[in-house]
Amino acid sequence: MSSTEAIRVGPGFASEFPGAVASSAEVLANVVRTTTELLNEVQRRRAAIAPVSASAFQALAVIEGAGEALPSHVIADRLLVSTASMTSLLDTLERRGFAARRPHPNDRRKILVEITDDGRLVVDQMLPVVHAAATEAFSGLTETERKLLIDVLTRVRGQVSEMAASEPVPPKPRRKPKRA
């Protein structure tokens, strides 16, 4: 049973890491921890329905949500994985009978990935579970807080996007404190 108090940095943080912002370090730690625990719980509930991995479910949800067969690289883009990883993931989905490849009618380099009836069944059973888990997880927030949270996260995502596009500035080195 992990405690549900906020994760905090120690009092020496500011002098130990010059230039770093303590509350930002704390936000990082807390957002990662919260997301991890949330995903673990969602995965636990999905697993009760069928043994499908998170990535496999995500891929199925993308295809089903699109309402049409999609080229492999489109799914790879949405899942943030390489095309080679996507090939492997599609192999798994096909072996399990949840998706199928078929040739693209116009462009012979491409394939189209379609979801099967079995795959659709999995998505139909799992989506309500996922949405119910989300509803329960965020039921302690007001509608206003949820809207605000989405807005804040989106701003952060824009900033991260810029960071990914540029070389990072070398941070100031750690100043190690004395230790018992």
Next chain:
Amino acid sequence: MSSTEAIRVGPGFASEFPGAVASSAEVLANVVRTTTELLNEVQRRRAAIAPVSASAFQALAVIEGAGEALPSHVIADRLLVSTASMTSLLDTLERRGFAARRPHPNDRRKILVEITDDGRLVVDQMLPVVHAAATEAFSGLTETERKLLIDVLTRVRGQVSEMAASEPVPPKPRRKPKRA
């Protein structure tokens, strides 16, 4: 280049998933996406220093942060992994020379995992990078917003903790819409 607009659910959500809250589904999607992109960027920066996996770094940071050698299961608890996975992770860390096992002086069932000088060097180099990334990622928020975000995340974590402790309520089934 993924867009940095907020992830939204479609207009038919409410009727398609009775009982589910749209903004909660949106928070889930956005928090997972933001965290994933953030972790990818942090990992990219860490990888520029040394080829250490996220889990390996986390384990090293836990030991270093404790300021003393720790039993294996304590580290496993903090990383939310099984003890068997921890054994595997420790094998990797030991092989790379970043950590070492030694017998517990009082309890012969236990081992103590200590960080080596090389491991300490890795942590000392990576922590400033991680904190700098966090500082940059959340620089678009005010200090008040960061405090608020930590508070909100902590409340969510408490709720998730309760969810993990009880059997989930079966959600209402999906009501599939017509599709073109």
Next chain:
DNA sequence: TATTGTTATACTCTATAACTATA
């Protein structure tokens, strides 16, 4: 009996590099 850690086993995810086919 309960706790700690390891072994055995197996599977998934992921990436990079090299390659083929097609546009």
Next chain:
DNA sequence: TATAGTTATAGAGTATAACAATA
């Protein structure tokens, strides 16, 4: 030349079950 996908290769992470040693 650029794009789409596969193959080959490799490594990491993770879990469950069975087990040994110790408390």
